Amino acid sequence: MSRETRxxxxxxxxxxxxxxxxxxxxxxxxxxxxxxxxxxxxVEGEADVVRRVTDKVRDMEPYAIFSKRRAYRMGDPxxxxxxxxxxxxxxxxxxxWSKLPFIRAGLIAAEKGEVPPERPKREKLPVLKFKEIxxxxx
Numbered sequence: 001m002s003r004e005t006r007x008x009x010x011x012x013x014x015x016x017x018x019x020x021x022x023x024x025x026x027x028x029x030x031x032x033x034x035x036x037x038x039x040x041x042x043v044e045g046e047a048d049v050v051r052r053v054t055d056k057v058r059d060m061e062p063y064a065i066f067s068k069r070r071a072y073r074m075g076d077p078x079x080x081x082x083x084x085x086x087x088x089x090x091x092x093x094x095x096x097w098s099k100l101p102f103i104r105a106g107l108i109a110a111e112k113g114e115v116p117p118e119r120p121k122r123e124k125l126p127v128l129k130f131k132e133i134x135x136x137x138x
Contacts (some may be wrong), residue, residue, distance in 0.1 A: 004047040005070040006054055008040040009093075011100040014064035021065070024057055035074050039097050040065070044074050063107045066100060 010016050022036040025043060030053050032045035043050050058065045109116075 002047045003045065004050045005042060005044040005072065005074060006050050006067050007042055007070045007093075008054065008057065009066045009068075009097055009100065010040045011064040011066070011104045012097065013101045013104065014061055016061050016064060021057060021060075024060060025053055028053060028056060033074055039093070042070065042074050063104045063111075064100075066103070 008021060010018060010021060018036050018038065018040055022034060022041050025032070025034050025041065030045070030049050032043050032049055032053055034044075035042040043053055045053075054067045058067070
């Protein structure tokens, strides 16, 4: 069996909190490691068990709990700040987290069968008009 560490992120517009997520996972009684974070939690264990846990918690609010694999195990000395590790990738994580409300809205709209409006076709800006815009007027 292979081990897996999975990052569970909660959409910032969700009513689910990291504490609620962690309590739900604890209540499952599955043999996984768990670490609550500011954006959700980390779950670590046998890949099939982690996947089962992930699927169950996503049922809490399907369009508000997202997951992805994490390359490093929990407590890895290279990444763990408690062991003076670095924190590369946190800015990327924060950026992804900020986009989750848009993804959530899109998933809900898709389930309702909504189709996004057609984008208006943009025409090229004529060169003379571009020059006129760029020239400084006194």
